[in-house]
Amino acid sequence: MKLLEYEAKRIFETAGIPVPRTGGVITKAAQLPAALRRAGKGPWVLKAQVLAGGRGKAGGVKLVKTPAEAREAAKAMLGMKIATHQTHGSALSVREVLVDQASKIAREIYLSVVLDRREACPVVIASAEGGMQIEELAKSRPEAILRERVDSVRGMEPFQARRLAFRLGVPVSELGSFVRLVSALVRLFVDLDASLVEVNPLILTAEGRLLAIDGKIVVDDNALFRHKELSARKDPEATALEREAKKVGINYIGLDGNIGCMVNGAGLAMGTMDTVALAGGTPANFLDVGGGATAEQVAAAFRIILKDPKVRTILINIFGGIMRCDVIAQGVLEAVKKVKLSVPLVVRLEGTNVAEGRELLRRSGLRMEQAESLWDAAQKAVSAAAR
Amino acid sequence: MSILLNKESRIVVHGITGSTGTFHAKQCLEYGSKIVAGMTPGKGGTEHLGVPVFNTVLEAVRATRADASLIFVPPPAAADSILEAVDAGIATVICITEGIPVLDMVRVKKALAGRPTKLIGPNCPGVITPGQCKAGIMPGYIHKPGPVGVVSRSGTLTYEAVWQLTQRGLGQSTVVGIGGDPVAGSSFVDILRLYEADDETKAVVLIGEIGGSAEEEAAEFYKKEMSKPVFAFVAGRTAPPGRRMGHAGAIIEGGSGTHASKVEALKRVGIHVVDNLSGIGEAVCRTMGLAGSIR
Numbered sequence: 001m002k003l004l005e006y007e008a009k010r011i012f013e014t015a016g017i018p019v020p021r022t023g024g025v026i027t028k029a030a031q032l033p034a035a036l037r038r039a040g041k042g043p044w045v046l047k048a049q050v051l052a053g054g055r056g057k058a059g060g061v062k063l064v065k066t067p068a069e070a071r072e073a074a075k076a077m078l079g080m081k082i083a084t085h086q087t088h089g090s091a092l093s094v095r096e097v098l099v100d101q102a103s104k105i106a107r108e109i110y111l112s113v114v115l116d117r118r119e120a121c122p123v124v125i126a127s128a129e130g131g132m133q134i135e136e137l138a139k140s141r142p143e144a145i146l147r148e149r150v151d152s153v154r155g156m157e158p159f160q161a162r163r164l165a166f167r168l169g170v171p172v173s174e175l176g177s178f179v180r181l182v183s184a185l186v187r188l189f190v191d192l193d194a195s196l197v198e199v200n201p202l203i204l205t206a207e208g209r210l211l212a213i214d215g216k217i218v219v220d221d222n223a224l225f226r227h228k229e230l231s232a233r234k235d236p237e238a239t240a241l242e243r244e245a246k247k248v249g250i251n252y253i254g255l256d257g258n259i260g261c262m263v264n265g266a267g268l269a270m271g272t273m274d275t276v277a278l279a280g281g282t283p284a285n286f287l288d289v290g291g292g293a294t295a296e297q298v299a300a301a302f303r304i305i306l307k308d309p310k311v312r313t314i315l316i317n318i319f320g321g322i323m324r325c326d327v328i329a330q331g332v333l334e335a336v337k338k339v340k341l342s343v344p345l346v347v348r349l350e351g352t353n354v355a356e357g358r359e360l361l362r363r364s365g366l367r368m369e370q371a372e373s374l375w376d377a378a379q380k381a382v383s384a385a386a387r
Numbered sequence: 388m389s390i391l392l393n394k395e396s397r398i399v400v401h402g403i404t405g406s407t408g409t410f411h412a413k414q415c416l417e418y419g420s421k422i423v424a425g426m427t428p429g430k431g432g433t434e435h436l437g438v439p440v441f442n443t444v445l446e447a448v449r450a451t452r453a454d455a456s457l458i459f460v461p462p463p464a465a466a467d468s469i470l471e472a473v474d475a476g477i478a479t480v481i482c483i484t485e486g487i488p489v490l491d492m493v494r495v496k497k498a499l500a501g502r503p504t505k506l507i508g509p510n511c512p513g514v515i516t517p518g519q520c521k522a523g524i525m526p527g528y529i530h531k532p533g534p535v536g537v538v539s540r541s542g543t544l545t546y547e548a549v550w551q552l553t554q555r556g557l558g559q560s561t562v563v564g565i566g567g568d569p570v571a572g573s574s575f576v577d578i579l580r581l582y583e584a585d586d587e588t589k590a591v592v593l594i595g596e597i598g599g600s601a602e603e604e605a606a607e608f609y610k611k612e613m614s615k616p617v618f619a620f621v622a623g624r625t626a627p628p629g630r631r632m633g634h635a636g637a638i639i640e641g642g643s644g645t646h647a648s649k650v651e652a653l654k655r656v657g658i659h660v661v662d663n664l665s666g667i668g669e670a671v672c673r674t675m676g677l678a679g680s681i682r
Binding site: 115117118120121122152153190193195220221222223225226251253255263264265266267268269270271272273274275276277278283286288319320321350351352373374375 | 487489497524525528545546567570594596597600620623626630632634662663664666
């Protein structure tokens with residue numbers, strides 16, 4: 001689960017990491033004057049609260065000097081659509097704008113804690129070239145990126161933080177506060193079960209102070225059971241359809257294509273999307289009905305897929321393992337009766353009792369195409385969608 | 388020969404009295420696996436599915452000489468259950484549980500360092516040595532004994548590949564699901580090393596997916612230390628970056644872990660990469676010069 005900038009910075013502040021004075025988040029222009037008062041004297045910076053890097057370039061960050069300028073910027077920003085290289089073709093609506101006191105920036109540093117999957121430990125990543133996209137820097141100048149692996153139990157050792165500080169060129173006067181800041185970030189990473197804690201940029205102000213002016217936190221979804229305060233929160237990234245699917249235990253991610261996919265198992269669901277693409281089609285979604293694929297789950301999956309108006313055909317690919325194919329076929333038939341299918345259906349069943357399952361589908365008299373293999377199914381779905 | 392499990396393996400099932408544990412332990416017993424003990428704290432001294440149940444893994448090991456653990460414990464307690472098996476000296480620990488927090492697995496990996504225990508999973512279908520021992524949730528009948536090792540990050544995708552092989556008359560030595568989590572007990576490299584040393588395994592099918600760098604590391608290992616042919620399929624060619632595709636580990640982050648980079652790394656070292664998921668069985672048959680017609 002990704003947290004918005006203002007949520008991350010609120011957590012930073014509690015952890016003792018210095019953040020700019022803030023007026024908080026506004027959702028209406030009328031809330032602006034009070035927010036400006038809370039943020040202290042200007043200039044201020046208005047920041048669209050969306051989960052996408054590169055929002056500055058898209059007009060989602062504005063420096064304002066007067067209350068009048070602030071009002072203009074807030075009006076323009078609230079409700080605006082932001083599309084960046086990280087939103088993958090779609091645009092995000094701005095519902096919340098953060099009002100911070102602006103800082104005089106002398107230098108920008110990149111700092112984050114992520115999981116090193118290979119070594120199975122947290123790793124602190126830092127660069128003296130802050131502010132920019134770290135992915136781009138990793139490509140163009142990998143030597144500019146510094147790494148310190150951390151023991152998740154002991155946390156960041158002060159010598160490791162000092163080593164980073166000297167390589168980053170942090171002034172000696174700020175050494176102590178840098179060490180405290182990095183240690184606090186690592187502690188946050190562990191305590192929050194995060195998969196990413198990022199400060200980009202961490203700045204040195206003109207007065208020589210360290211300040212986290214932007215922040216990002218991603219929390220491990222699997223650990224939400226021990227972070228009740230976060231699990232109650234609405235995931236800002238999920239679409240309405242994705243949220244609905246989650247409620248009934250279905251793993252669904254909406255995509256751009258027109259072939260709705262219903263598959264059991266995450267890997268096979270991805271593999272099915274790939275096969276559809278290989279056959280010349282485009283998948284409308286990733287959907288994992290779960291290993292069981294019961295009648296109720298299949299019916300729920302149908303309802304979710306059919307709510308996407310782009311869907312021109314549905315492809316069911318189920319490998320019946322422990323759950324027998326005849327039981328799955330029964331489930332598909334019951335579900336089709338319930339949901340009133342308006343688009344062509346292609347079914348590929350394989351596994352335990354497959355002959356009985358196919359026979360049940362065939363005898364039902366319902367309009368559907370049965371496929372012999374996944375490749376056959378993908379081709380049939382692609383031609384059905386093109387009709 | 389086979390890897391990890393054979394007909395002598397003595398399994399203790401953690402969480403055997405729960406509904407998932409009961410269902411799958413029964414299936415494993417029917418397949419012929421030697422489940423010698425169950426472990427559920429507080430149910431010690433009872434019997435379940437005709438198997439004695441113990442309060443702790445250590446008691447189970449002492450009483451039954453169990454040497455493999457099969458874990459069906461819910462996520463909040465699963466890491467602890469793995470640690471209990473490691474502490475009791477179990478040689479092969481297989482954890483089926485999906486949804487264990489990553490930092491719990493970081494703790495487990497630290498505890499495993501320098502210990503002889505091999506951990507498979509979590510978030511995996513388990514391990515099966517066809518005709519000998521099934522320790523997991525995979526359907527037994529789709530497998531048959533034979534020369535192909537199959538190692539995979541995904542459950543149903545493994546069944547798909549195994550079924551394609553079996554239908555063409557190609558059996559499997561041992562099929563291993565290493566799981567879809569970012570931090571797993573065993574990597575592709577760990578399992579490839581076992582296949583390379585196993586006399587019965589003549590070829591390996593590797594099923595990867597987007598996210599992380601396990602496939603790239605497998606490619607490195609293949610280049611340096613493997614003599615047996617490896618066939619690979621990587622799922623997620625059409626997956627959008629930044630979204631978790633079901634498995635916690637299947638996510639393209641910051642431009643790394645992409646399908647293209649993995650396929651490139653595997654092809655570069657001479658691993659046969661299959662683009663079409665439906666073509667795995669056929670590719671193995673063709674290259675191995677084995678019977679290739681679907682029965």
